[in-house]
Amino acid sequence: MSKTDKRDEVVRAALELIAELGFHxxxxxMIAERAGVGAGTIYRYFENKDVLIAELFREVEEKIYADLLEGYSTKNPIRERFLHLGTALLRYYIANPLEFRYLEQFYNSPFGVAHRRSKLLGSKEGCYFFRELFEEAVSQQVMKDLPLVLLFDLAFGPLFAAARDHILGFVTLDDLLIARIIEACWDGVKR
Amino acid sequence: MSKTDKRDEVVRAALELIAELGFHxxxxxMIAERAGVGAGTIYRYFENKDVLIAELFREVEEKIYADLLEGYSTKNPIRERFLHLGTALLRYYIANPLEFRYLEQFYNSPFGVAHRRSKLLGSKEGCYFFRELFEEAVSQQVMKDLPLVLLFDLAFGPLFAAARDHILGFVTLDDLLIARIIEACWDGVKR
DNA sequence: CAAAATAGAATGAACGTTCATTCCGTTTTA
DNA sequence: TAAAACGGAATGAACGTTCATTCTATTTTG
Structure with a gap:
């Protein structure tokens, strides 16, 4: 097994187990066992558990951004762009329930709060395209004139909730329902 | 200090600390110290930590339901009832941030998932008035024809997200913003 | 003064992390 | 080229800490 293989195995195992069982x-x-690796080996690749958790988040986030931007063009109308991103995001979560559950764990932890804080208050690129889209929409009076944070809440709050309910088996989302949910999110933010 | 006083102190301390620091x-x-009580004393009132956590949830939920139903009448128009419940709920969370944070901890844990499962699949009264309102709204074609669960997601997803952002200091919600958020939630679910 | 309640020390299980040791592919030596 | 030496990757038992829970001596109550 090559060097990066072991690292990847650790990351995969951590994703699975933390998604299912939470950080604690x-x-x-347990992560070491699932990865087929000695407990100490993890520390060759990650300084400690916190670093592993943060690095895993970074990788998941990166994957998602790449997925969302596929076929995304800032030349399209705002509503269309919103529907594209929303649909792609919801679809991604449904197709990758472990990653979704991991993100939930992360966001609902001191890590996640710190991460959001640094994202709002300062630099951090990453989801620049969301900010870009929403700011343009507000300035063109296509979206409600509300603080950006609240528009995000209106748009993604239902999306997250629906993804969770699907993944937990409280509802089964097919293509039609996905489309209708994203339309409803749009109804919430549009002027 | 009377018997019930100690119990109440334990509940209060647990609410504060778990809201701030999470279950783990x-x-x-620490809860015992904050309550001004011996560690062993807690076990006179609660069989174990899980029971304490569940009981605390029950008490918070009960308080909230009582608050929401104040001034609520099923005789009012559906939209008005929706705005009443939504506004009252968001206001409650803002006025009681510790309880809100506790609920977040609870919902994002195995307890919370099990709780929702038993609520959806079976008996459990409690928030019957939400279900009642939404079912009536759907049957009268005032709300979108979507599964009840998804309507809840559309209505409360943004509400939870906005409450969190306010409590974490990412935005400051005043009466006007609260009203506009609930209106926007209505836009999301209405036909 | 008997019984119930309380406090906090004691307990044992579980955790993250460390570290002395082993393993193994590569390089050096003769 | 065969054998020896080397170095870093890998290991997992062991350590110190933290936690929920239990135990027990003491205090409070009626």
């Missing part, structure tokens, strides 16, 4: 339900020993 | 960040010894 997934001890390093 | 609030050890029983």
């Amino acid at each position: 339900g997934a001890p390093m020993a | 960040g609030a050890p029983m010894a």
Whole structure:
């Protein structure tokens, strides 16, 4: 097994176990076992558990952004762009439930709060295209004139909730329902 | 200090600490100290930590339902009832940030998932008035014809997200913004 | 003064992390 | 080229800490 293989195995195992059991339900020993690796080996690749958690988040976020931007063009009308991003995001979560559950764990932890804070208050690129789209929409009076944060809440709050309900089996989302949910999110933010 | 006083102190301390630090960040010894009580004393009132957590949830939920139903009448028009419940709920969260943060901790844990499952699949009264309102709204074609779960997501997803952002200091919600958020939630679910 | 309640020390399980040791592919030596 | 030496990757037992829970001596109550 090559060097990066082991690292990847650790990341995969951590994603699976933390998504299922939470940060505190997934001890390093368990992650090591699932990865087919000695407990100490993890520390060759990650300084400690916090670093592993943060790095895993970074990788997931990156994957998602790449997926969202496929076929996305700032030349399209605002509503169309919104529907594209929303649909792609919801579809991604449904197709990758482990990653969704991991993100939920992350956001609902001190890591996640700190991450959002640094994202709002300062630099951090990443989801620049969301900000870009929403700011343009507000300035063109296509979206409600509300603080950006609240527009995000209106747009993504339902999306997250619906993804969770699908993944937990409380509802089954097909293409039609997905489209209708994203339309409804649009109804919430549009002027 | 009377018997029930101690119990109440334990509940209060647990609410504060778990809201701030999470279930795992609030050890029983810390809760005992904050309550001004011996560690062992907690076990006179609660069989174990899980029971304390569940009981605390029950009490918070009960308080909220009581608050929401104040001035609520099923005789009012559907939209008005929706705005009443939504506004009252968001106001409650803002006025009681510790309880809100506690609920977040609870919902994002195995407890919360199990709780929702048993609520959807079976008996459990409690928020019957939400279900009642939404079912009536759908049957009268005032709300979108979507599964009840998704309507809840559309209505409360943004509400939760906005409450969180306010409490974390990412935005400051005044009466006007609260009204506009609830209106926007209505835009999301209305036909 | 008997019984219930309380406090906090004691307990044992579980955790993240460390580290002395082993393993193994590569390089050096003769 | 065969054998020896080397170095870094990998290991997992062991450590110190933290936690929920239990135990027990003491205090409070009626």
